[in-house]
Amino acid sequence: MSWFRRPALPDPVRRALDLPATDRVLASAELADGSWAVATRAGLLTSDAGGTTVVRHLWSDVDRAGYDPESATITVTWVDGAPPLALRLADPRRTSLAQTLRERVQSSVVLSETVTFAAGLTARVAVRRDADGELFSQVVADPGLDLTDPEVEARVDAAEGRVRSASGLPL
Incomplete structure (x- = not known):
């Protein structure tokens, strides 16, 4: 056995x-x-x-x-x-x-949203739970996506605001 x-x-x-x-x-x-x-x-x-x-x-x-x-x-x-x-x-x-x-x-991902940009590039915005149970937001972008580009930044910020609001995190 x-x-x-x-x-x-x-x-x-x-x-x-x-x-x-x-x-x-x-x-x-x-x-x-x-x-x-x-x-x-x-x-x-x-x-x-x-x-x-x-x-x-x-x-x-x-x-x-x-x-x-x-x-x-x-x-x-x-x-x-x-x-x-x-x-x-x-x-x-x-x-x-x-x-x-x-x-x-x-279980560490509470809520997420994917934002799609030109050429199929994406940014994933998530609210995650750390080891102590605290919630925080996180942005993970595909290689080649410039998060400092004003249009990209605005759309990612808006998505982050939505997931933070939906999970009860302050904006």
């Missing part, structure tokens, strides 16, 4: 996470290179196999994520445009990381 058990997060990795009392592990997965990815209430953490290096990302830092079942890879893109993070799962059948990641990112 051990086939159906999820691999345990190694003690050195668990200790290195150094989670506050308000946070807990929701899902974890060993990656193909022996490192680990861990979903907690607050964010996505990655650690090397020995737990000596831990990188933390809040859920509100994630723009989107996708799962490719053929390569067993979760690809995470960031709101700040940093290079995507590819997490190649060692055994995708023994983890709920992809599903948990999806759920946590979705």
Whole structure:
């Protein structure tokens, strides 16, 4: 029956996470290179196999994520445009990381609106929830969209006003 058990997060990795009392592990997965990815209430953490290096990302830092079942890879893109993070799962059948990641990112988005511009470029305006439950607005633009252009700025500001107002945030 051990086939159906999820691999345990190694003690050195668990200790290195150094989670506050308000946070807990929701899902974890060993990656193909022996490192680990861990979903907690607050964010996505990655650690090397020995737990000596831990990188933390809040859920509100994630723009989107996708799962490719053929390569067993979760690809995470960031709101700040940093290079995507590819997490190649060692055994995708023994983890709920992809599903948990999806759920946590979705739960961080309270309300969103997409504004479309010429050439199909878009800006996504969202009200998101941080790890402490506080709401804030966020704008993520496609590469090549100039947010300082007066027309773009006006339309994005209007969309931000709508989502902030609809969610009860001050304008």
